[in-house]
Amino acid sequence: MKREGENPITIREVARCAGVSIATVSRVINDSLTVTPKTREKVSAAMIGLGYTRNEVARSLKIRHTRTIGIIAPELSNTFFMEVLESMEKVFSQRGYTMVICSSSNSVEEEQKKLQVMMERTVDALVIIPVSDVSDHFQGKMLSSIPMVIVDRQLPRLHTDTVLTDNRYGVQQVIKALVQEGFTRIGFIGGSLHIPTAKERYAGYLNAMEEANLTVEGEYVFLEGAMDQKSGYSSIQRILQKQDHPQAFFIANDLLHLGATTYLMETFSPGNRPSLVFASFDYLSYSPLLQFCHYAVFQPLEEIGKSVAELLLRRLDDDWEGFPQQILFKPEIKVMHANATPQLQFPIQDSGKASSQVNC
Amino acid sequence: MKREGENPITIREVARCAGVSIATVSRVINDSLTVTPKTREKVSAAMIGLGYTRNEVARSLKIRHTRTIGIIAPELSNTFFMEVLESMEKVFSQRGYTMVICSSSNSVEEEQKKLQVMMERTVDALVIIPVSDVSDHFQGKMLSSIPMVIVDRQLPRLHTDTVLTDNRYGVQQVIKALVQEGFTRIGFIGGSLHIPTAKERYAGYLNAMEEANLTVEGEYVFLEGAMDQKSGYSSIQRILQKQDHPQAFFIANDLLHLGATTYLMETFSPGNRPSLVFASFDYLSYSPLLQFCHYAVFQPLEEIGKSVAELLLRRLDDDWEGFPQQILFKPEIKVMHANATPQLQFPIQDSGKASSQVNC
DNA sequence: GTGAAAGCGCTAACAC
DNA sequence: GTGTTAGCGCTTTCAC
Numbered sequence A, B: 001m002k003r004e005g006e007n008p009i010t011i012r013e014v015a016r017c018a019g020v021s022i023a024t025v026s027r028v029i030n031d032s033l034t035v036t037p038k039t040r041e042k043v044s045a046a047m048i049g050l051g052y053t054r055n056e057v058a059r060s061l062k063i064r065h066t067r068t069i070g071i072i073a074p075e076l077s078n079t080f081f082m083e084v085l086e087s088m089e090k091v092f093s094q095r096g097y098t099m100v101i102c103s104s105s106n107s108v109e110e111e112q113k114k115l116q117v118m119m120e121r122t123v124d125a126l127v128i129i130p131v132s133d134v135s136d137h138f139q140g141k142m143l144s145s146i147p148m149v150i151v152d153r154q155l156p157r158l159h160t161d162t163v164l165t166d167n168r169y170g171v172q173q174v175i176k177a178l179v180q181e182g183f184t185r186i187g188f189i190g191g192s193l194h195i196p197t198a199k200e201r202y203a204g205y206l207n208a209m210e211e212a213n214l215t216v217e218g219e220y221v222f223l224e225g226a227m228d229q230k231s232g233y234s235s236i237q238r239i240l241q242k243q244d245h246p247q248a249f250f251i252a253n254d255l256l257h258l259g260a261t262t263y264l265m266e267t268f269s270p271g272n273r274p275s276l277v278f279a280s281f282d283y284l285s286y287s288p289l290l291q292f293c294h295y296a297v298f299q300p301l302e303e304i305g306k307s308v309a310e311l312l313l314r315r316l317d318d319d320w321e322g323f324p325q326q327i328l329f330k331p332e333i334k335v336m337h338a339n340a341t342p343q344l345q346f347p348i349q350d351s352g353k354a355s356s357q358v359n360c
Numbered sequence C: 001g002t003g004a005a006a007g008c009g010c011t012a013a014c015a016c
Numbered sequence D: 001g002t003g004t005t006a007g008c009g010c011t012t013t014c015a016c
Helices: A011-018 A022-029 A037-050 A056-063 A079-094 A108-120 A167-181 A196-211 A229-241 A254-267 A301-316 B011-018 B022-029 B037-050 B056-063 B079-094 B108-120 B167-181 B196-211 B229-241 B254-267 B301-316
Strands: A068-073 A098-103 A125-128 A148-151 A161-165 A186-189 A248-251 A277-281 A293-298 A326-329 A332-335 B068-073 B098-103 B125-128 B148-151 B161-165 B186-189 B248-251 B277-281 B293-298 B326-329 B332-335
Touching: A011 A022, A011 A037, A022 A037, A056 B056, A068 A079, A068 A108, A079 A098, A079 A301, A079 B098, A098 A108, A098 B079, A125 A301, A148 A301, A161 A167, A161 A301, A167 A186, A167 A196, A167 A248, A167 A277, A167 A293, A167 A332, A186 A196, A186 A229, A229 A254, A248 A254, A254 A277, A301 A326, B011 B022, B011 B037, B022 B037, B068 B079, B068 B108, B079 B098, B079 B301, B098 B108, B125 B301, B148 B301, B161 B167, B161 B301, B167 B186, B167 B196, B167 B248, B167 B277, B167 B293, B167 B332, B186 B196, B186 B229, B229 B254, B248 B254, B254 B277, B301 B326
Parallel strands: A068 A098, A068 A125, A125 A148, A148 A161, A161 A326, A186 A248, A248 A277, A277 A293, B068 B098, B068 B125, B125 B148, B148 B161, B161 B326, B186 B248, B248 B277, B277 B293
Antiparallel strands: A098 B098, A293 A332, B293 B332
8 A cells, every 4th residue: 555755855865965054955946146056066966866845835934925826716617717717827837826726605704714724824915706795804904914906806995906897898888789789678687786796787787778768677687696507597587487578688697698598598499499689798618609699798817817916926026006906907899790780899989978988 | 005014923922922831822723632721711812812823834844734735737717627626625625625726738848847836835635637648747756655636537557546537438328329319420529649538538439439330430530639629610610621521420528519519600500500410528517508419428527526535535544445546437428408319318228239337 | 155053833742 | 731842844144
């Protein structure tokens, strides 16, 4: 059976083997200039001969940081999040940082716990996609001593760097596009207003509807529960039970959209499907398959990730310029050619007044 | 601007504040029984009063493990992988382990580097989804001293715990189903045979074709490059350029499948689409939208993750029973009702001889 | 340029 | 039951 490995090689053994002091070994490990090429050579030889591997935890204890970034997200199995993560990883890893990842499982309580774990592990910095709009636990004294950036979901009263997409802008654009196509009744399928993105997108919807002078029909505004597939599935199901429902809907995220489309494909045979029209947030790998979709709001996932990482790295270099900074990405509108009016140009200008300003 | 936090509270200050020794503080932190309720009380009060947070890195240095699991995957933005990850996280976090995650970016070289990083950080155990079938760098002396499980892709000559899906079985089942539907010409869209899953699935395809006495037409077997969306897109494009191509294809994974379907939806209008039929690996959230798919092989992602984590935890508890263990999950075949012959029963029995044995 | 020594915050003998 | 003490493996003054 497998046996415990012998004690790993330490700096001490390398020193002995090379006939120098541990200080010298440490110097060559850390590329200190003050080492004779000759000794450096000896030490290197010893290191590779012995198969030395530096112990980062000892090092961390001494230098009081860990070259580690803590990441907390509401769930891991989420395309949006993973895309951002992947992009962050590239820049972090290149700078010698590694990522510690936890899921808050969409629970504030769990989020709190994971925050605690991160502090105990003394991560150097934190990137958080918050579960909800409750943010008290981000205020701790301990926490405030390390850089943190909030991603994707804005926390009302929190004094931190934030990077997110201009949700309202995205919604407004696609609603306008729907209006230009001629739809006058447009429903909203979203989630609990305690989810910051849900709230923002709802606000954008309300706004756009007002600007277009259209009535919001409360009966066709869904604001309950999670923004997941199941919820999208059941929402569209309930909608179709009603007589005289709107033909067009804005759907607040990809999961809801997926659920809704799945319901339609499962329930109706190809020739027989209701002629619904969707516009929604997120344009992901599988979005081309979303048959009822005319317009999708594409968030620049990769850039977002890169930008988060770079901002954090700057803070880590003790550059606090612009703090607390809010980086707002303007999303891109994708026209799904198969279904929509292809010649629309984005951003769509308001005919009446000047278009609303987007600070990006 | 933001200022560095004061020095964090240590065990020492708690001790002073509570009027006890640091050993006692350590004892209450670690729930040692040998502490009077009264002192325990005092110490706890001091801890919460001071806002003490245990320093895990110091602890790790002392006890010589980190309660940390290293994870290396070829890419992070991959639904399959993330689903497994999410499930692992649940069981690890419950046992007090946290996960350090790196991407090997589909590069063997990068994989090697990340392995090194993991060793430096002295993770307690490793879960690896290998990039390819080259496995020399997993043999190191240092590495062999910690538990490791290889997931999803089997490494030929490597003496480790492994958990994966029975790829051949899955392919064989869906090919049989296709055959029973009446297809006699079935192509294969896969990827480089250096990717272990691609290889296994190809082998399963060959096998099933032989059993069904069907000819493998080399012209319609795609074994090049990555198993990604782009490759799926261009493969189907090339296929359609040929006269007299087969109607049915097995596609080796979800990304290829997505690419292929996207091409078809973009290129042909709804009434006008070629009547292709696909069977493929992976049944994911968006699979119901894969219009041309008749059969999908569903890997029990959640169970796989759970099983990896539990196996690793057992090894961590020094239970080496059955090492090296190979856990083979038998996949489930999903019949896509909208498109396929719904009444097929899985597993499909061979009419002629006994069905091949699957050890699970 | 190199070595001796102190100490990062913690745990675990070992005394008492 | 509680305190004293010796490190875990490393970095970093400070002498030489």
